Amino acid sequence: MIEQSESQRDGVWAHPYQLACGQTQCHQLGQIRLWVSLEKREWQVRHELLAPDADPPAWQESLAQSPPSTDASLQRFIRPDNDQGVVLYRPAMAALPTVIRPYQPLTIPAGGHCVLYVGTSLWIQVCSGSQQLLALTELPLATPSKTWLGANTMQGEICYASATYGRLALDAVPIRPWRAVTPVTINNRREKPLLLERFSLPTPLLSLHRNERGQLWTPGVVVECETDMSSASLRIEPSVTEAAGSCELIAPAREKLAKGRSLVRAFDHIFG
Amino acid sequence: MFDELQNTLMQIIGSIAWGQWLAAGFLLLLGVVLGTLLARSAGKLTEKRISLHHQVMIRRLVFYLIFIIFAMAALREVGFSLQVVLGAAGILTVAIGFASQTSASNIISGLFLVMEKPFEIGDLIEVNTTIGEVVAIDLLSVKLRTRDNLYVRIPNETLIKTEVTNRSRFPIRRVDLVIGIAYAEDVERVKELLLSLAEQNTVCLEEPKPFVLVTGFGASSVDLQFSFWVVKEEFLEGRGAMMIEIKKALDRAGIEIPFPHTSVYAGSHSAPFRIQLVEPEQQSDKDLPNADKNA
Numbered sequence: 001m002i003e004q005s006e007s008q009r010d011g012v013w014a015h016p017y018q019l020a021c022g023q024t025q026c027h028q029l030g031q032i033r034l035w036v037s038l039e040k041r042e043w044q045v046r047h048e049l050l051a052p053d054a055d056p057p058a059w060q061e062s063l064a065q066s067p068p069s070t071d072a073s074l075q076r077f078i079r080p081d082n083d084q085g086v087v088l089y090r091p092a093m094a095a096l097p098t099v100i101r102p103y104q105p106l107t108i109p110a111g112g113h114c115v116l117y118v119g120t121s122l123w124i125q126v127c128s129g130s131q132q133l134l135a136l137t138e139l140p141l142a143t144p145s146k147t148w149l150g151a152n153t154m155q156g157e158i159c160y161a162s163a164t165y166g167r168l169a170l171d172a173v174p175i176r177p178w179r180a181v182t183p184v185t186i187n188n189r190r191e192k193p194l195l196l197e198r199f200s201l202p203t204p205l206l207s208l209h210r211n212e213r214g215q216l217w218t219p220g221v222v223v224e225c226e227t228d229m230s231s232a233s234l235r236i237e238p239s240v241t242e243a244a245g246s247c248e249l250i251a252p253a254r255e256k257l258a259k260g261r262s263l264v265r266a267f268d269h270i271f272g
Numbered sequence: 273m274f275d276e277l278q279n280t281l282m283q284i285i286g287s288i289a290w291g292q293w294l295a296a297g298f299l300l301l302l303g304v305v306l307g308t309l310l311a312r313s314a315g316k317l318t319e320k321r322i323s324l325h326h327q328v329m330i331r332r333l334v335f336y337l338i339f340i341i342f343a344m345a346a347l348r349e350v351g352f353s354l355q356v357v358l359g360a361a362g363i364l365t366v367a368i369g370f371a372s373q374t375s376a377s378n379i380i381s382g383l384f385l386v387m388e389k390p391f392e393i394g395d396l397i398e399v400n401t402t403i404g405e406v407v408a409i410d411l412l413s414v415k416l417r418t419r420d421n422l423y424v425r426i427p428n429e430t431l432i433k434t435e436v437t438n439r440s441r442f443p444i445r446r447v448d449l450v451i452g453i454a455y456a457e458d459v460e461r462v463k464e465l466l467l468s469l470a471e472q473n474t475v476c477l478e479e480p481k482p483f484v485l486v487t488g489f490g491a492s493s494v495d496l497q498f499s500f501w502v503v504k505e506e507f508l509e510g511r512g513a514m515m516i517e518i519k520k521a522l523d524r525a526g527i528e529i530p531f532p533h534t535s536v537y538a539g540s541h542s543a544p545f546r547i548q549l550v551e552p553e554q555q556s557d558k559d560l561p562n563a564d565k566n567a
Contacts, residue, residue, distance in 0.1 A: 052472070099478075147478040153444060
């Protein structure tokens with residue numbers, strides 16, 4: 001399973017990479033460049049930000065004999081005795097809910113429903129160790145931008161703003177190794193049409209799954225809008241949609257939904 | 273004479289029930305120790321569930337409750353009847369009330385403050401000209417730690433009477449920047465430039481939307497108000513970073529931020545000012561602005 005990295009190639013999530021003492025592994029993924037160096041007694045993690053509008057389609061990974069000479073910001077971690085120089089990269093969803101918008105406001109007729117495919121940016125967790133994983137640090141793969149979702153400026157919650165739009169066709173969603181796809185089904189059970197301008201996706205509650213093509217997916221989210229927008233309820237499906245193909249779980253959700261706690265309360269402001 | 277005095281003193285000392293007083297003292301001490309311990313445990317128990325403000329309130333309540341129970345037991349031990357003590361306390365209250373009006377007023381103001389809860393421990397508040405983080409809400413006063421790390425005590429009565437601004441009540445805050453641009457500049461272009469800065473800056477929230485207003489035609493500049501929203505913790509950072517970015521962007525775009533200046537106009541009916549250029553007389557090097565270049 002553990003194998004020695006060679007020259008430049010595609011990086012893989014949750015794959016154990018073996019480093020020798022003094023070696024540096026370089027990654028270019030999303031909007032960051034990351035270097036992980038193994039020293040005798042420590043791990044060194046450096047990163048620098050690329051242009052905020054960069055949209056690289058692949059994850060490039062390569063080995064170097066020395067750390068970069070750039071002014072990348074450095075973090076140092078004491079190395080546990082039994083990590084055997086193994087490093088692994090785990091994806092993580094955003095720690096705050098993410099506000100999604102369709103390309104243009106979308107009207108769902110009374111009694112109708114729609115499925116929006118949403119790509120959300122991930123965070124990378126650098127973990128060391130082969131038997132017992134030790135999370136060293138976590139970095140956003142795209143510079144997150146924040147927004148406020150609430151009825152007024154007094155009540156509401158701080159969310160991340162999604163850099164991409166929700167799409168009605170799966171083919172239109174740009175698939176990237178640093179983004180996960182979530183299918184969001186919105187059922188309008190009201191007697192009036194529903195104008196969908198933006199909604200909050202509960203990203204901290206979503207787990208990450210990888211399909212056979214290496215794409216990352218999360219379980220689907222179903223929003224039921226019954227009387228008015230403030231009483232919409234939200235449900236996370238137990239498994240990944242069939243469109244993703246067969247998937248394996250690679251990262252659990254950041255937060256577990258407490259028993260007996262309804263998602264309506266947890267995400268009071270589904271629609272802005 | 274001296275012997276008689278000594279005998280009397282010995283009789284008085286002998287008649288005091290030392291055992292009872294010792295027991296009462298012990299009870300008081302036990303009350304303090306137990307009260308502190310229980311208050312601390314209550315605080316720890318509720319640590320994760322409630323805010324720091326409520327935690328401190330619960331701790332204080334538990335402490336005073338236990339201490340009062342033990343104090344009453346101590347009084348009973350030395351033979352005071354509780355009814356007499358309470359009766360005496362009634363008379364004492366009137367006497368003490370007159371003597372310590374300020375303290376009493378502060379205590380009552382403190383109770384109202386706790387009930388009304390205009391701020392909590394950890395909030396950033398502004399009272400008169402003092403801005404600071406609330407570190408304690410006590411019986412008589414509220415303690416603030418200012419941004420330059422000074423400890424400020426504000427009597428509760430002052431807080432009840434004056435205007436208090438809580439700067440951290442709501443999760444987001446608006447930053448208003450006033451920018452003056454030269455009359456010759458295109459206001460629409462500056463507006464677009466500022467809004468694009470807000471879009472690029474990650475500290476700046478996307479919603480509520482940032483906006484630019486023309487607030488007036490000043491003496492030397494057209495005054496604009498540039499407003500955007502930030503998370504309350506990032507207020508200072510957001511404002512500072514945005515001001516640097518605005519200066520850079522305006523410089524890049526060649527937009528002038530004018531300093532106050534005055535144009536002297538003689539009017540159409542009066543003759544223009546007569547200006548004559550004269551050669552400078554011999555000047556010492558010190559008077560020249562760039563003496564090195566001229567040397």
